[in-house]
Amino acid sequence: MIAGGCFCGLVRYRVSQPLGPGRSCHCSRCRKAFSGAGSAYAEVARGSFTWTAGEDNLGRYETTPGWGLCFCRTCGSTLCGTAGGEVHGVTLGSVDGDPGVEIGMHLFVGSKAPWDHIGGRAPQYAGFPPSMQAGGMSSEIPPERPGRGRDDQ
Numbered sequence: 001m002i003a004g005g006c007f008c009g010l011v012r013y014r015v016s017q018p019l020g021p022g023r024s025c026h027c028s029r030c031r032k033a034f035s036g037a038g039s040a041y042a043e044v045a046r047g048s049f050t051w052t053a054g055e056d057n058l059g060r061y062e063t064t065p066g067w068g069l070c071f072c073r074t075c076g077s078t079l080c081g082t083a084g085g086e087v088h089g090v091t092l093g094s095v096d097g098d099p100g101v102e103i104g105m106h107l108f109v110g111s112k113a114p115w116d117h118i119g120g121r122a123p124q125y126a127g128f129p130p131s132m133q134a135g136g137m138s139s140e141i142p143p144e145r146p147g148r149g150r151d152d153q
């Protein structure tokens, strides 16, 4: 069982199954959305996510039609990405303790911040990795990447 929540503690959640692979997107939009070098994000298995406190204190921001982010309205922590109104994944920084996954790939390093020096040995891709380009399926667009198309900043 994985548990997590926001900085102020009003919003809490749990995930009943192991998280999917972790990833970090370094595009300019994710830097804004996550207030850092990029996203740190892992998908959840369908039906495994439950809000346990403070769901009524969530703010929701639709980043691109059908995709969005949820954050605590009190402290501002970004907690999850949504797809079609359902929780699609969680921000690794909001997980209590060890989420059981590491960052397994870096996306959009071609537009990372000049102050961002990526460590570790996980593969780095200038844009989307090949696994997310197949067929242009909308389900393969990372919801933590707020917006589609070229990242030109």
Ligand SMILES: [Zn+2]
Binding pocket: 006, 007, 008, 009, 010, 011, 072, 073, 074, 075, 076, 077
């Ligand atoms: Zn909070």
Ligand SMILES: [Zn+2]
Binding pocket: 025, 026, 027, 028, 029, 030, 031, 039, 108, 144, 145, 146
């Ligand atoms: Zn991004």
